[in-house]
Amino acid sequence: MTRKNPVWLSIAQTLKDEIREGLYPAGTKLPTEAQLSARFGVNRHTVRHALASLNEDGITVSQRGSGVFVASNPPADYQLGARVRFHQNIAATGRAPSRQVIRIETRPAKAEERDALGVDMVHVVEGISSGDALPICHFISALPAQRFADLPQIMEAERSISKTLERLGVTDYTRHSTRITATIAKGPRAGMLKVSEGSPLLRTEAINVDRDGAPIEYGLSWFVGDRVALTVANDGH
Structure with missing residues (x-):
């Protein structure tokens, strides 16, 4: 007598096949437990078991309060050279780059921003x-308010720091220094990056300067550890 596979295993295999076929691309949120229960005609406990199996296999990641997301593709190579431009770096890996600006504000400089x-x-x-x-990276950039008085308005239109600086007369700038440390995702940042709390992140602290060597940007970035491989480029600068 042939023994049947558990129902949860069949559900897990169906979802795996659909993910591999591209029906749920990397970063996509899977249907809710209630939706999957209705689709497969089973209770939530069975669906939960199937989703736990996908998570254990590294096919999905669970974000408390947000849902279950399809895990990322192999890490994208990201070069940290003298001229680092996110769009160019990501496009070079064959991925489509995009950026969501969630805050533009003017305020007193923090101690580290003032020093930089x-x-x-x-x-x-x-x-x-x-x-x-x-999501690959959460970033916070600070730029001199007095030198770039019109930056907020231009940034609202351009949604790009490089293009905004170009309109403000800075046609070229380079990376002066970068410090890389390891940390973990927690709180709102985990949700913004669509990773579980405790997931590894790479934190970079960088200073960019103009052609005259004057600092124009102090930036903090948190890269998702399994979505990007940071490479320090030896470009002679």
Whole structure:
């Protein structure tokens, strides 16, 4: 007598096949437990078992309060060189780059921003950078408010720091220094990056300068550890 596979295993295999066929691309949120229960005609406990199996196999990641998301593609190579541009780096890996700006504000500089930029007031730009719609990096950039008085209005239109700086007369700038440390995702940042709390992140602290060597940007970035491989480029600068 042939023994039947558990129902949850069949559900898990069906979802795996659909993910591999591209019906649920990387970063996509799967249907809710209630929706899957209705689809397969089973109770939520059975669906929960199937989803736990996908998570254990690394096919999905669970975000408390947000749902279950399809895991990312192999890590994208991201070069940290003198001229680092997110869109160029991600596009070079074959992914479609995008950026969501979630905050633009002007405020007094924090101690580390004041030390890096030598100013008392800064414009702050915060957002999420993605590849193929999957969050890769949470960033916060501080720029001198007095030098770039019109930055907030231009940034609202351009949604790009590089394009905004170009309109403000900075046609080229380079990376002066980068410090990389390891940390973990927690709180709102985990939700913004669509990862579970405790997931590994790579934190970078960088200072960009203009052609005259004047600091124009102090940036903090948190990269999802399994979605990007940071490479330090030896470009002679």
